Amino acid sequence: MSTPAAAMPQPQSTPRAAAVRRPTLRALPKLHRRHRGLTIGIVGLLLAALVMVLTVNIHVSNTQYRVVELQAERQLLVQQNQALSQQNQYLESPQALSGSAVDLGMVMPGQAGALDLESGAVAGEAEAADSADRPSSFVQNPLQPGSEGVDTLDVSAAAAEAPSGLLGAGALELLAQPTPGEAESSDAAEESGAAQPSSEYDGGTIPAPSWD
Amino acid sequence: MTPASGHRGQHGAMMSQRMRIGLAVLVLLLAVLGIRLVFVQGLDPSGHAQAAVSERLRTVPIPAERGDIIDSQGRTMATNVERYDLVVDQRVVDDFRDRDEVSGLQTTVTLDSALADLGEALDEDPQDLEEALVGDSPYSVVKRGITPEERRQAMEIGIPGLYAEPLSQRTYPSGSVGGSILGFVGADGQPLDGLELSQQDALAGADGERTYEIAADGVRIPTATFEETPAQDGQDLRLTLDQDLQWFAQEAVAEKANQYNAQWGNVTVLDAETGDILAMADSQTVDPADPGETDELFRRPLAVTQDFEPGSTGKAITFAAALEEGAVTPTDAFTVPNRYDFDGQVVNDAVRHPTYEMTAAGIFARSYNTGTVMVGNEVDEQVRYDYMRATGLGEDIDIGMPSEATSLLRPPEEWDARQPYSTQFGQGYTSSVLHSISMFQAMVNGGVHQDLQLIDAYVDPDGREHPVDRAEGERVFSEETSEEMLRLFEGVVTEGTGDGAQVPGYRVGGKTGIAQAAGEGGGFDGHTISFIGAAPLDDPQYLVSVSIHRPQGHWQSWQVTDTFSDVMGHVLSTYQVPPEGDEDEAYEIQLDD
Known part of the structure; x- marks a missing residue:
């Protein structure tokens, strides 16, 4: 069909035009359906990979910020924990214990007796404690953590949330209002372990401390 | 074309x-x-690539946490807390703009009002703060060692150029209880004295390092370089001390030293069977948080640093040697005058007394110098010297402190004319409190001498314990000699010079001592009074030593046995030793004259 049409108007240009056109048509072949699918597939794969890399990257970066956040939170908790431990260690120090005991009206223990659980015999003679025998206080009190700027409000708030309610500053408040029996056993526990049997087994050979 | x-x-x-x-x-x-x-x-x-990486690369040291020091019951005696140094770049400090919380508008905060806020947060005078904040220095310390809470409040104010540098600070929760033993660290965290110094290698651990790249916003780039050498935290140090007992002993000795206005006093408590030091208390003790406040004498434990002539407590070794050698028995009779001439060396007793017919046990109970030399002369001086050395005299005692306890005892060939006699009653040589109590330990522990211990174990951060190697005990005296010595000690308390040492319900024994204290210019210008005793004598478990140096007043009025009795009574009841009765088994002391 093309040969007669080309031969008629401009015969001299026919071989040239034909020579030019033919390879052009061959160079741009119609895309095969399966080739197109392949291209779309490859592009899709590339896109998916890109999206995946992006997603992973965004996720990792976000997690990194979360890590920083959690680390800050951890540090805060460590610091709160430290403040509470310090408070605890201060209250555990012998000077503070002795001071608290005196504030509660406790005195130095008298001579303790001991009960032999096997024979049931009482060894030694228990004596009543001298109500005026307070511990001396030559050893200087350690620096109270609260006085160097630890937020004591935070500490007591945290202590109040503790499950047993017997932690930190709460313990002392509780001790300040005991039943007489409790006062004695905590006296014995804090001042001298050996005084405990006499107060428990004899139902109070040590008279309750005076509340002056 | x-x-x-x-x-x-x-x-x-x-x-x-x-x-x-x-x-x-x-x-x-x-x-x-x-x-x-x-x-x-x-x-x-010029290493551009490297420069770019270096720009992003951060290397931060991971400081190793210093180990704690805990007592035998697990109570914390030294630990670390997080603190901050508040510092400022003075060149940046100025008025600044801040968002008003109520109106939501940007307002200008003047430096004066910011300083007032900061003053409130730090509990400091704003005037002083202004001095620290205003100037041209790029680095000025505003306040050292502030708490995390103070830091939070200070940073919330938003003063430009103000930042906080974290640091780990050493704290001593019980203040001066055992302070001279623990020692202290400087402001830079470097150990200066005590166990902190001598045990630095174990406590310090090894710092680690972390290398990573950061983005412009300061957050780590997750996919980039990340190297970490973890820090090795220091080991905890568990002592043989009992913090509560240490406090009780410090109170007791402070009261006694105060009573006699003495230069210093010491109470040391020992586990008689193991040689564990349970308390080493001085009349004054340094608070490790503020060592400068305390006189230099009291910054190290006196039981270690002070050696002095022990006086009559030293007669114990003379008697033990004589008994062990079989030269004397406790009931042998002696004629004891007030004054006696031994080959030209005159030995006097402290008080004038008539000549007594008494037993060896009686001489010991009444602490007569004349009689002691009569007993001691029954033993060759080289043999006696060997016994003294065997219980630790004349040798340094190392309990893991920076310095060792010293005792000066020359061998017999170097003795002058008087030392063959004076060493028998505790003169002519020096002994620290640790040496004296260690000597008694061998006598009351069935004759077996144990090395003194202050450090019980090193505990790794993961809780693994490394108990300190304990040397096997060395037998110095026989069981029989030890038994006899216990009865001699008991005689001192029931019939002799130490009657105030009794603890109701227990058999107690010990030995009193008064020695002249050597002055700095030579010669004697004071006294050291002491008592070392053990209880319960049926099976001695604890030893308590009380020493008071240079008390004021007249020597015959001085008594330290009451302090011994207080401390020993407390020890026995705290460690729940049942009172098995105080029926004494002391020897007869006086023979009818």
Whole structure:
């Protein structure tokens, strides 16, 4: 069909035009359906990979910020924990214990007796404690953590949330209002372990401390 | 060719000419860039790539946490807390803009009002703060060692140039209880004295290091370089001390030293079977948080640093040697005058007394010098010297402190004319409290001498314990000699010079001592009074030593046995030793004259 049409108007240009056109048509072949699918597939794969890399990257970066956040939170908790431990260690120090005991009206223990659980015999003679025998206080009190700027409000708030309610500053408040029996056993526990049997087994050979 | 096509050809030639020039320019530019690229990437003489990485790379040390020091019951005696140094770049400090919380508008905060806020947060005078904040220095410390809470409040104010540097600070929760034993660290965290110094290697651990790259916002780039050498935290140190007992002993000795206005006093408590030091208390003790406040004498434990003539407590070794050698029995009779001439060396007793017919046990109970030399002369001086050495005299005692306890005892061949006699009643040589109590330990522990211990174990951060190796005990005296010595000690308390040492419900024994204290210029210008005793004598478990140095007043009025009785009573009831009765088994002391 093309040969007669080309031969008629401009015969001299026919071989040239034909020579030019033919390879052009061959160079741009119609895309095969399966080739197109392949291209779309490859592009899709590339896109998916890109999206995946992006997603992973965004996720990792976000997690990194979360890590920083959690680390800050951890540090805060460590610091709160430290403040509470310090408070605890201060209250555990012998000077503070002795001071608290005196504030509660406790005195130095008298001579303790001991009960032999096997024979049931009482060894030694228990004596009543001298109500005026307070511990001396030559050893200087350690620096109270609260006085160097630890937020004591935070500490007591945290202590109040503790499950047993017997932690930190709460313990002392509780001790300040005991039943007489409790006062004695905590006296014995804090001042001298050996005084405990006499107060428990004899139902109070040590008279309750005076509340002056 | 048509004119049109000729024009076009001319035009095309011109175009291609321009194209060539443009291309050449482009190629040239590309070449420049290419060469630069090769230069930067390939040759890189100034390390640009490295510089870029270094810009992002951060290397931070991971400080190792210093080990705690805990007592035998697990109570914390020294630990660390997080603190901050508040510092400022003074060049940046100025008024600043801040968002008003109520109105939501940006307002200008003046430096004065910010200083007032900061003063409130730090509990400091704003005037002082102004001095620290205003100036031209790029680094000025505002306040050291502030708490995390103070830091939070200070940083919330938002003063530009103000920042906080974290640091780990050493704290001693019980203050001066055992302070001289624990020692202390300087402001820079370097150990200066005590166990902190001598046990530095175990406590310090090894710092680690972390290397990573950060983005412009300061957050770590997750996919980039990350190297970490973890820090090795220091080991905890568990002592043989009992913190509560240490406090009780410090109170007791402070009261006694105060009573006699003495230069110093010491109470040391020992586990008689193991040689564990349970308390080493001085009349004054340094608070490790503020060592400068305490006199230098009291910054180290006196039981270690002070050696002095022990006086009559030293008679114990003379008697033990004589009994062990079989030269004397406790009930042998002696005629004991007030004053006696031994080959030209006159020995006097402290008080004038008539000549007594008494037993060896009686001489010991009444602490007569004359009688003691009569007993001691039954033993060859070299043999007696060997016994003294065997219980630790004349040798340094190392309990893991920075310095060792010393005792000066010359061998017999170097003794002067008086020392063969004076060493029998505790003169002519020196002994620290640790030496004296260690000597008694061998006598009351069935004759077996144990090395003194202060450090019980090193505990790894993961809780693994490394108990300190304990040397096997060395037998110095026989069981029989030890039994006899216990009865001699008991005689001192029931019939002799130490009657105030009794603890109701227990058999107690010990030995009193008064020695003259050597002054700095030679000669004697004071006294050291002491009592060392053990209980319960049926099975001695604890030893308590009380020493008071240079008390004021008259020597006959001084008593330290009451302090001994207080401390020993407390020890026995705290460690729940049942009172098995105080029926004594002391020997007869006086023979009918």
